[in-house]
Amino acid sequence: MTSGPYNYSYIFKYIIIGDMGVGKSCLLHQFTDKKFMADCPHTIGVEFGTRIIEVAGQKIKLQIWDTAGQERFRAVTRSYYRGAAGALMVYDITRRSTYNHLSSWLTDTRNLTNPSTVIFLIGNKSDLDGQRDVTYEEAKQFADENGLMFVEASAKTGQNVEEAFLETAKKIYQSIQDGRLDLNAAESGVQHKPASPGRPLAAPPASRDNCTC
Amino acid sequence: MLFGPNLQRSYKYMSFASKMPSLRMDQIDLKCKNGCDYYGNPQWQGYCSKCHREQMTRQRRAEKASSNPSATLPKPEPKKPERGVKQVSHSSFSKFEEKRLRQSETSKKANLLKFSVFKKSSTEEHEHSEKRAHEFKIPAMVNEGMKRDFRTRFPALPAHVDRDSRAFVHSFIMDVIKCANVMTVDELSERVQRQYQRFMKHMDTSQHFVGVDSDTKELLMDFVEKHAMTYLHELPSVVFSPNGTDDERADRAMSERIQQLSWVGERHLECKLDRNQHACRQLVYKAISELLGMDSAASPGGKLARVRRCCRHVLALCGAPASADDLLPALIFTVLKANPPRLVSNINFVTRFCNAQRLMTGEGGYYFTNLCCAVSFIENLTAESLNMDKKEFDCYMSMPASIGGSAWAAALSLCGATREAEEQREAALRVLQDAREVQARAQALHTDALAFQEQIAKKVEDVLAKTPLEIKPRREIPRLRRSKTADASPLIDLEPIPTHNPPRSLATDTSEPPPPLLNFDVVSADNPQISRTIVENQVPTEEKDSIEDQIHETDSGEICSKTCEPPVAAQPTEPKLNILGFEVIEKPSTSVPPRNLEQTFELKQASSLELLTPSPLGFTPFDSRSIDELMTPDEFGSDSLAPGLSNINYDIDLSDLSGDNSVAEDAPKEAKDPFSPDGLKTTFDPFAPQTSAVAYKEVLDKFDEFTLTDTKPNQSFDPFDVIHRSDPFSPVLTVNMEHKPNDPFSPEQREASSILDDSDSPTSACLLPSPLQPQTSNKP
Known part of the structure; x- marks a missing residue:
């Protein structure tokens, strides 16, 4: 009954945060459409910012919200954070300022999400290594200090993009398995979809209905 | 719909109006x-x-x-x-x-404010x-x-x-x-x-x-x-701007705030909008329409759907690489220009009562979150957030709300006008197309009608061509003429008639010198039964008796004639008639006599009727006389004629006429007559004067053929009935005719009819004279 490709048992909500112009939207589109946005004109379709992945045999629908990164909107973009299971914090390795703002983004994220929210640091535009302004080591150190996962990626080439999203999903799934994430809380950012409708909770008749004999 | 101040005002009014139900x-x-x-x-x-x-x-x-x-x-x-x-x-x-x-x-509007307080307290x-x-x-x-x-x-x-x-x-x-x-x-x-x-x-x-x-x-x-x-x-004040909340006040505050900020343009928000571009204007216009529509949707889902549509337009506005960095400013701009009614109440309603899971995930949720951000941005908007000088900002804020933002308002109202014009144009185009369709159909109908007309005309022509008019009056008139011209007794008429198979008899005559028996055989094989049946069927029993009597008589007569046949046959002038007579004479030994009698009766009757009716008089009463009268022998007999004779006559007449009419050619001719009175005349006229013996014979031959072909009198009743609807052959007519003063032929007619009447009597007229008279008639 649940073998169809579009059936999934979980929905994870991600947000992508970071300064304007670090390539948040490009990362998103690289991940969902496997395309670099500049290459082809694109408008957000019906299946907006979603992709179904598989973690440990479970199909998971990722729902990714892009956010506005401008400084002046910082105060009002808090509602984005509500109920996010994963947060991808992005900076531009060619622009130091975007790296410097990470701490404030991190503060926001920590304040506005629940403790089990997985935060992943991404240094974007790794293809522009010649213009690098922030070294890998420096960022790695920052990530380690704050308990973040970290990867340098390129939305243009697609390098490490998948990994970033998948690793985040794995971590979230793990915390579900560990019981750290309460599925019933609306803020968890995770929706569980029972694979088989009418599960044993129902009275015997239900099981009789499921019987194939 | 108009935008700008007008629109805002109207929507403000609407927002009040829609709040009225509570009062x-x-x-x-x-x-x-x-x-x-x-x-x-x-x-x-x-x-x-x-x-x-x-x-x-x-x-x-x-x-x-x-x-x-x-x-x-x-x-x-x-x-x-x-x-x-x-x-x-x-x-x-x-x-x-x-x-x-x-x-x-x-309390009207003024009390509205108080009321909300009152409600709470x-x-x-x-x-x-x-x-x-x-x-x-x-x-x-x-x-x-x-x-x-x-x-x-x-x-x-x-x-x-x-x-x-x-x-x-x-x-x-x-x-x-x-x-x-x-x-x-x-x-x-x-x-x-x-x-x-x-x-x-x-x-x-x-x-x-x-x-x-x-x-x-x-x-x-x-x-x-x-x-x-x-x-x-x-329900007022239950879930939408409920009691105990500031939603209504916040709505008003927000509306006023947006009006105050109407000067904020695309450059303040750093979005790439160009109001001079038609496409851009259109998209803004559409987005605003959807946003305004949010208030009219009743359920949270419906409101979300509106927001989603609005934001899609806004995204399209942002250009190809759409990102949240572009979306949010553009959305803020849209909200500022739209000034949607009851904005805060709507947002709160959705936030509170929409299924939380839906709000947290999905496209609708995402866009709604963006809208919330936009609204809160507008609420907290400062000089810094617009990256502008504090003084300038204050200056803008202090000016009357109606001044600012006129450019975009004008652009948008222009947009509304153009849109309306477009709609009108589309409607006009639709109407035009409809009109064209109608026209095309009318054309088609016209051609169809023409084609149909041609078709019908052609059919009519075909039918007319198939059924020539000339023949029609032929039936009786020529005989009448002939009888007149011949100046002989009606019996003369009868004589050619027995040649109901004249061609055959002729043929036999010419080919082989007629051994009478042979001829007789042929003829007898042909008809006796039929004639019998006719007699039996139609003639009342009493009459039958009389007929049979007559038959006997004829037998004797025929025998007599038989004896004197050879000389007659030898005569070269009238071979047919002689032969015929010969045949007839031979018959008496077998069943021929009745047949002969029958035939003579028929013919005589036919001739009698012809003599009576087809005279010019026949055309005048063409209209009225129905055959039905003719058909009922009882009435007919009782009315006009002596029972015995009339009945016989009648029967014979029927068979004869029916035989005449049963031929396919005749029917249309008859039917056609009423349509073309000219045709009647023409046909009638030529026959009357011309009646040369040859032409007449031809006609007669035809006629006889018909009788021959029509072997079953019963069948022939129907066509007869129809055809003679309009025929003046009814015996009643004949009675009338005699009294008609106008008739030029009346005297002759009377004579003829009288003669016919005489001839009708089977005893004297039919049988005996028939063999004799043909000779006289043919001689002239």
Whole structure:
């Protein structure tokens, strides 16, 4: 009954945060459409910012919200954070300022999400290594200090993009398995979809209905 | 629709107007709560008299059987037992209702502000709504609407799913209404969210939903939310800008704020909009339309859908690489230009009462979040957030609201105008197309009609060509003529007639010198039976006797003639007739005589009628005489002629005429006559003077052939009947004709008829003279 490709048992909500112009939207589109946005004109379709992945045999629908990164909107973009299971914090390795703002983004994220929210640091535009302004080591150190996962990626080439999203999903799934994430809380950012409708909770008749004999 | 200040004002008015229901009594409020179309009465708990009585009886019954139905889902009915208790406080409620009514009548807009305060402060109001919640009954229309909607949305789902869903909506609504007055909005929101979860759980556990997949469950969830919230949304101050909140005030504040900020343009927000571009203007216009439409949607889902559509337009506005960095400023700009009515109330309504899971995920949720951000940005907008000088900002803010933003307002109103023009143009085009279609069809119809006309004309021509007009009058007139011209007794006519097979007889005659027996054989083989039958069928028995007598006579006569045959046959001048006569004479030994008799009768009769009728007189009464009269022998006989003779005549006449008419050619000719009177005349005339012996013979031959071919007299009755409708052959006519003074031929006619009458007598005229007379007739 649940073998169809579009059936999934979980929905994870991600947000992508970071300064304007670090390539948040490009990362998103690289991940969902496997395309670099500049290459082809694109408008957000019906299946907006979603992709179904598989973690440990479970199909998971990722729902990714892009956010506005401008400084002046910082105060009002808090509602984005509500109920996010994963947060991808992005900076531009060619622009130091975007790296410097990470701490404030991190503060926001920590304040506005629940403790089990997985935060992943991404240094974007790794293809522009010649213009690098922030070294890998420096960022790695920052990530380690704050308990973040970290990867340098390129939305243009697609390098490490998948990994970033998948690793985040794995971590979230793990915390579900560990019981750290309460599925019933609306803020968890995770929706569980029972694979088989009418599960044993129902009275015997239900099981009789499921019987194939 | 116009934009800019006008639009804003109109929408502000609308927002007030739509808030009015809390004050004003609508028609609906006055009507029976049950949803029947009668007016209700507060004394009857808002029901009409009938529904109230029913309600009371039901209540009493429910009190008697105080056992509550134990369903998994509470139905709306279980509330009934409580009703009796509630009635105690009923009078105060009605008093309040009256008061409210009076107030609403006197106080207009000005009181609106006060009222919201009043609502909150008044304990009486509180009581009232509490009571009201308990007495509340969901109108049947809601249920009906749900049923219909369910059927259209989920035609595949079984009925119990429908029932469950509806039952849940009912319990949901009742629950919310009950709690609305004792809970704060946040608590109520919590409760509603729990209800959604409860329904989700119910769907997961109930066996009714076993076969339903998760996507359909989501849709069912939306269905429940939609219907519950659509109804609750209509109730004033329950879920939409509810009591105890600042929503209404915030709406007004927001509206004013947006008006103040109308000067904020695309450059302040750093979005790439160009109002000079038509496409851009159009997109902004569409986005604004959708945003304005949000207020008119009743359910949170509907509002979300509007927001989603709006934001899609905004995204398209941002250009190809759409990102949140572009989306948000553009959306803020859109909100500023739209100034949607009751914006805060709408946003709060969705935030509180939309299914939280939906709001948290999905496209609608995402865009709604963006909208919330935009609104909060506008609320907290400062000089810094616009990256502009504080002084400048203050300066802008202090100027009258109507001044700023005129450029975009103009652009947008232009947009509205162009859009309207486009719509008009489209409508005009549609009309034009319709007109063209109609024209084309008319053309087609025209050509069809022409073609049809041609077709018909051709057919008519064909038919006319197939059925030439000339022949028609031929039947009797020539004979009459001939009889006249021949100046002989009618018996002369009879003589050629017996040559009902003249060609054959001729042939036999020429080919082989006629051994009489041979000839006789042929002829007898042909006809005797038929003639017999004719005689038997048609001639009354008495007449038969007489006929037979005559036959005997003829036998003798024929025998006599037989004896003197050879010389006759030897005569070269009249071979046919001789032969015929010869044949006839030979017959008497066998059954021939009757046949001969018959034939002579027929012929004679025919000739007699011809003589009588076809004379010029025949045309005048063409119209009236129906054959029916002719057909009934009794009447006919009794009326005009001596019974014996007339009957015989009649019978013979029938067979003869029928034989005449049964030929295919004749029928159309006859029928055609009335159409072309000219044809009649022409045909008639040429025959009359010309009647040369040869032509006449031809005609006669034809005629006889017909009689020959028509072997069965019974069949021939029908055509005869039809054809002679218009024929003047009725015997009555003949009687009339005699009296007609106008007739030029009348004297002759009389003679002829008289002669015919004589000849009609089978004894003398028919049989005996017939063999004799042909000679005389042919001689001239």
